[in-house]
Amino acid sequence: MAERYGRYEVRGGIGHGGMGTVYRAWDPRFRREVAVKILAANVLADSTARTRFEHEARAIAALEHHAIVPVYDFGEEGGELYLVMRLLSGGSLADRVARGPLPLEELLPVVQRVAEALDHAHARGVVHRDVKPANVLFDGAGNAFLSDFGIARMAEQTASLTGVGVVGSPTYMSPEQAEGRPVTPASDVYSLGATVYEALAGRPPFAADHPLAVLLQHIRDEPPAIAGVQPAVMAAVRRAMAKREPERFGTAGALASALAHTARPEASGPTVATAAPVVPPALPATAVATRVAAPLPRTVVTPAPEERAAAASQPERVIPASGRSRRPPIWIAGAAVVLLGVAMALVQAVWDGGGGARSGTPPTTALAKSDATAAALVVRFKKVSASEDHTCGVKTDGTVACWGDTGLDQATPPT
Numbered sequence: 001m002a003e004r005y006g007r008y009e010v011r012g013g014i015g016h017g018g019m020g021t022v023y024r025a026w027d028p029r030f031r032r033e034v035a036v037k038i039l040a041a042n043v044l045a046d047s048t049a050r051t052r053f054e055h056e057a058r059a060i061a062a063l064e065h066h067a068i069v070p071v072y073d074f075g076e077e078g079g080e081l082y083l084v085m086r087l088l089s090g091g092s093l094a095d096r097v098a099r100g101p102l103p104l105e106e107l108l109p110v111v112q113r114v115a116e117a118l119d120h121a122h123a124r125g126v127v128h129r130d131v132k133p134a135n136v137l138f139d140g141a142g143n144a145f146l147s148d149f150g151i152a153r154m155a156e157q158t159a160s161l162t163g164v165g166v167v168g169s170p171t172y173m174s175p176e177q178a179e180g181r182p183v184t185p186a187s188d189v190y191s192l193g194a195t196v197y198e199a200l201a202g203r204p205p206f207a208a209d210h211p212l213a214v215l216l217q218h219i220r221d222e223p224p225a226i227a228g229v230q231p232a233v234m235a236a237v238r239r240a241m242a243k244r245e246p247e248r249f250g251t252a253g254a255l256a257s258a259l260a261h262t263a264r265p266e267a268s269g270p271t272v273a274t275a276a277p278v279v280p281p282a283l284p285a286t287a288v289a290t291r292v293a294a295p296l297p298r299t300v301v302t303p304a305p306e307e308r309a310a311a312a313s314q315p316e317r318v319i320p321a322s323g324r325s326r327r328p329p330i331w332i333a334g335a336a337v338v339l340l341g342v343a344m345a346l347v348q349a350v351w352d353g354g355g356g357a358r359s360g361t362p363p364t365t366a367l368a369k370s371d372a373t374a375a376a377l378v379v380r381f382k383k384v385s386a387s388e389d390h391t392c393g394v395k396t397d398g399t400v401a402c403w404g405d406t407g408l409d410q411a412t413p414p415t
């Protein structure tokens, strides 16, 4: 860390994410504090990085909107690229959710602003790609702002130049991103749905001890019902999180409106009385934790014993989501769980033992296509991959990568 980035004097660290490190800094020209984000090396790790960085920084700055964190400046210091933005002093939605679930009334204005920001960007051809509670920041008055526009895109451009399919934060990732298919505005709608889910539930829609398992859940599983949340709200969240893009809300604003509509007294229905199981109790979440020395996502949730008991005695109430009500029969879910367990055991077989369990959200990053360990995982996971020509691997440091078949040709699995 430098003491100064351009004219900005570093005053302290704020936090560290998968794509960079954020500092509080002083701008002597305007005599105000700002946030300076130093981009992680992997985000812009090639010779054309500087040009693309400038292009993206200008694109973000052009996205002027009352609910988008404004970018003030950008530059390079000692080989490090940095973005200067407004300092938001109210913490993030992730910080807020860490203290407990949000009531819908409290969440609505947040979703409304984030949705406006997304629709504004989408109308200008910009997809965020990394919508998540940690990227929803609050000012001192509690107004929500969406941050980190363009950062994921920078990482993706680097990735495409190096031939890697990038995966964002697995916890909020749309099925199409998990499968390495093209990202569209609908992908942001999905991630906003996952963000709303986490805010209402106090836990993410899908959690497991292994990032790959989370990816597979995004691709295959219905988000479980949230205890105490109205069916109409659940239906809206599930529609936002529909597996197929056309079945989701057409805009982020439509999701916000649907949620606001459920908050009106005449629209409220009965609440779901019992916590539905997040995953069948047999899902080897805890078992895997003991077998695999994998990094733990920060948001791992294991059903409490009483929840599991409730789950065993009471089948999940199926709440039809608009446009989509399919839930696989329980035996298929069971088979998938067994398959996943086998896959996890295979991971153990090829895992190179590094690290031990660590906490923290799996980093949003790319892996080299030729990475031998990950390539071995790709080969091993071939059978559990959800798509014909695409599959995912996880490295010992918790980073996740997805490959098309062509990538495998160049990889050398270890013996």
Ligand SMILES: Nc1ncnc2c1ncn2[C@@H]1O[C@H](COP(=O)(O)OP(=O)(O)O)[C@@H](O)[C@H]1O
Pocket: 014, 015, 016, 017, 018, 019, 020, 021, 022, 035, 069, 085, 086, 087, 088, 089, 091, 092, 134, 135, 137, 147, 148
């Ligand atoms: N403009 C900002 N003002 C204040 N805090 C910020 C700002 N941007 C990011 N942060 C905080 O810095 C930390 C790291 O952010 P980031 O690098 O974007 O990682 P992530 O989004 O993955 O958490 C987070 O705690 C985030 O809340």
Ligand SMILES: [Mg+2]
Pocket: 017, 134, 135, 147, 148
């Ligand atoms: Mg961020």
